[in-house]
Amino acid sequence: EAGVAQSPRYKIIEKRQSVAFWCNPISGHATLYWYQQILGQGPKLLIQFQNNGVVDDSQLPKDRFSAERLKGVDSTLKIQPAKLEDSAVYLCASSLRTATYGYTFGSGTRLTVV
Amino acid sequence: KQEVTQIPAALSVPEGENLVLNCSFTDSAIYNLQWFRQDPGKGLTSLLLIQSSQREQTSGRLNASLDKSSGRSTLYIAASQPGDSATYLCAADKYGNKLVFGAGTILRVKS
Numbered sequence: 485e486a487g488v489a490q491s492p493r494y495k496i497i498e499k500r501q502s503v504a505f506w507c508n509p510i511s512g513h514a515t516l517y518w519y520q521q522i523l524g525q526g527p528k529l530l531i532q533f534q535n536n537g538v539v540d541d542s543q544l545p546k547d548r549f550s551a552e553r554l555k556g557v558d559s560t561l562k563i564q565p566a567k568l569e570d571s572a573v574y575l576c577a578s579s580l581r582t583a584t585y586g587y588t589f590g591s592g593t594r595l596t597v598v
Numbered sequence: 599k600q601e602v603t604q605i606p607a608a609l610s611v612p613e614g615e616n617l618v619l620n621c622s623f624t625d626s627a628i629y630n631l632q633w634f635r636q637d638p639g640k641g642l643t644s645l646l647l648i649q650s651s652q653r654e655q656t657s658g659r660l661n662a663s664l665d666k667s668s669g670r671s672t673l674y675i676a677a678s679q680p681g682d683s684a685t686y687l688c689a690a691d692k693y694g695n696k697l698v699f700g701a702g703t704i705l706r707v708k709s
């Protein structure tokens with residue numbers, strides 16, 4: 485089966501600019517996650533979708549970050565305006581229903597804010 | 599709030615050595631625990647998933663154990679190879695839908 489697709493792979497922007505990341509999960513996976521991984525740290529959950537509804541966005545900085553999952557398939561994560569501390573790898577993952585079946589992660593988007 | 603700690607932060611071993619990576623978590627009420635591998639510039643690859651009712655899981659040269667009562671998991675790698683060099687992450691899942699990760703152990707296997 486095809487994996488979780490993410491684009492772009494790399495992005496460099498100046499602070500205060502906006503940026504968007506795209507994720508296409510594995511077909512049939514109802515649950516989609518966005519994680520932020522800062523260098524030297526483990527990934528941190530930003531937002532979780534079940535189909536096209538938000539299940540958990542408690543750690544999403546809502547003043548600058550937004551995410552949507554149209555039609556319960558693809559998802560986009562946007563940052564506006566970006567700050568230097570947003571430099572990180574943004575990972576998308578999907579799972580069939582719950583973690584009983586494990587997670588599949590994409591390769592991530594590496595964001596550098598200068 | 600669940601916190602996950604991994605020790606050591608980095609490990610360098612000669613090829614062929616058996617090694618143990620440690621993971622501890624503060625909230626023992628977990629649904630499962632997972633071990634992942636992350637190669638530079640890549641996403642995470644799931645290695646082993648241990649359900650809360652299980653004590654261990656094995657895959658090839660990898661064996662992961664889980665002791666919920668003590669809040670610990672270990673990943674045992676037998677006969678290490680240079681290709682095993684990567685960052686290894688453990689993650690505790692409380693409800694079956696939310697992973698809390700440790701910071702990882704960076705492993706280097708020297709040939």
